[in-house]
Amino acid sequence: MSASLWLAYDHYGYALLAVVGTFAAVSGVYRLAHHPRCAGWLLSWQGVAPPFINILGVLFGLTLAFLANDTWSAHDRAIRAVYREADAMRTTLALSQNVPAPLASQVRGALAQYAQASVDEWGWLAQRTANPAVADRADALLTLIASAGVREALGANVQTLLLDQIVTMRDERDQRVTLSQTHVNPLKWLGMAFLGLLTLLSVAVVHIERPRALLAAVVLFAFGAAPTAAIVLIQGNPFLAPVGVTSAPLQAVLNGLTAR
Template identity: 30%
Template sequence: MSDWLHNLSVPWMAFIVFGFTYLVAILIFAGVAILSTKERATSFKSISPGMLPVLGILFGLFVAFTAAQVWSDSDRATAAVSREASSLRAVILLAGGLPPEQEARLRGLVRDYVEETVAVEWPMMARQAASLKAAPPALTAALRLVVSTPAQNPGQQTTQHEIITNLNSALDARRQRIIVSQTEVDSIKWWCLYLQAICELLVIALVHCDNRLGSAIAMGLFATGVATSVLLIAAHDRPFTGQISIAPTPLLQIMPDKEASR
């Protein structure tokens, strides 16, 4: 789907999705009503109503298949952000085992990384423009700082090892976060989903061509179900885009205070 639709608020997205789906249903209903003359009505009625549950089941499978991808991407994105925040929190706590100057410098680098991630990287992920080409300067500098700090005792050596492990974990979580930010339901799946819905709406209209009120009610109910399914998937399609998106709250909660970073 287009960027402009994903960036809409949920009410406006619902208005567009429901409006488009109802428009398709109305066009199908009107087309069948115009074509259902006495001669054609008999042919239309010869279509087996048994096709309705079959097509409905196929549409349900399409929805489940598409939704499974969306929920999986959302779970992966949430897990990546949580792991990144947990790793950075561990770095902040372990920094207390370093000499005071290195501790303050490390806390400042973690703070710089979080600020840049929230201010720059998060909007880029919302536009699916974030890239893995360049490593984050703050975390790279933090790794160099810890590696270059001479260990004064075995305890400090263990602390440095744990800090490096958690910094690498944060970098890996960042990579996963950016990768997931570039995923979405592709256009082929959306076309197939709506094509299946159109087939179901068309069969409803043909089977009930001699009862226009019943046809309109049945088509309206199914169109509502289609629009609801599409809205639910579209609103969660891109984990970092739109009103319902993953916020950098966990990172902000672990960000060191400026005073403590100096």
Template identity: 30%
Template sequence: MSDWLHNLPVPLMALVIFSFTYLLAAMAFVAVALVATKERAASLKAISPGMLPVLGIIFGLFVAFTAAQVWGDSDRGGAAVSREASALRSAILLAAGLPAEQDAKLRGLVHDYVEQAVAQEWPMMAHQEASLKATPAPLAEALQMVVTMAPQGRAQETTQREILAALEQALDARRQRIVVSLASVNAVKWWCLYLQALCELLVIGFVHCDNRLGSAIAMGLFATGVATSVLLIAAHDRPFTGQISISPEPLRQIMPEAPGRS
């Protein structure tokens, strides 16, 4: 699905998806009505109603298969952001064991990194444009500073090692969230999902071709179930896109004060 649909508020997204699905059901209903003439009605009625639960089960498997990917991506994205925030918080706390000048510089670099991630990377991830090619300058500078500093005593040596590990963990968590931001349900899965739904709608129409009202009600109910399933998946399809998306709030909460502030 395209960016414009994923960026819609959930009510508008629901309107688009339900409208398209009901249109598909209406087209299937009209097609069955045109085909089910008096001469062909007996042949269409010969289609076994036993196909309905089989096709329904296959559609349910398609939904479960697609939803499993979506929930997995969402969980991994949320975990990556939490891990990144936790690692940066650890680095800030450990920086208290460094000389005052280095402590202040590290806090300032972490502040700049978080500010850059929220202001620049989150919008880029929402449009699936974030890249792993470049390391954020504040985090790279922080790593370089910690690596090159000369510790005074074993306590500072231990602190240096722990801060370095925390910054590397934050960098790894950033890579994970960017990778997750590029994930989405591909077009093949969407086409297969709707093709299976169309097959079910046609069989409902064929089985009930001699009862137009019953056919319309059954097709409408199934179309509602299809639209609900698609809306649930589409609203969570891209973990960092849309109204229901992973927020940078954990990073904001651990962001230290900007340099020069109390």
């Protein structure tokens, strides 16, 4: 696998590691509990009260919940950024309708070039990078809107509104680029994995004298924890297909610009 592909899809690798690692830990705990050399020593630990699981279980659940909240919050912010960017583009188009014909075509063309570059940037966002062409198109559009011709045609007040919309477009684009570069925080996930292991061990200790109950308990814990962690990890980059934010709002604006 090339470095670029791994950079784009490493979240899936971490998700697979979480699932495999969890069930490997389950297998290890169960084998240890039934190992002839360890069984007698481990039985000496029986008597741990079942409510003890709640202490570590709550810590583990809260840690995973916080990580999930960070991930899905980034996804929601990415959606809002894309829609606000598209809305600013529509507003720019509407406010520039009264520009004289030669200049109007330039504004429409510059806006269409920006929209096309933004739509094309989605492949870059999946790899947590930015397309420099988008910034160039935004600068060109800003320079055009700030020109004396636009001020003479629409007046200073409307030109100011247009400039505000261009700045909003740039800000929202910067927001989605920033969100695309969010990544798995190793310390957070190592802490969660450590708490998960401790929770697994506490479940095993509580059921140490009943092998079948021990197996059922640790397997159920694994089926609850591993897929949940994998789902959160897969959502790590809000612009990564197939579950990522799409460019549909920007594509709709682009279609409207090129259809006329």
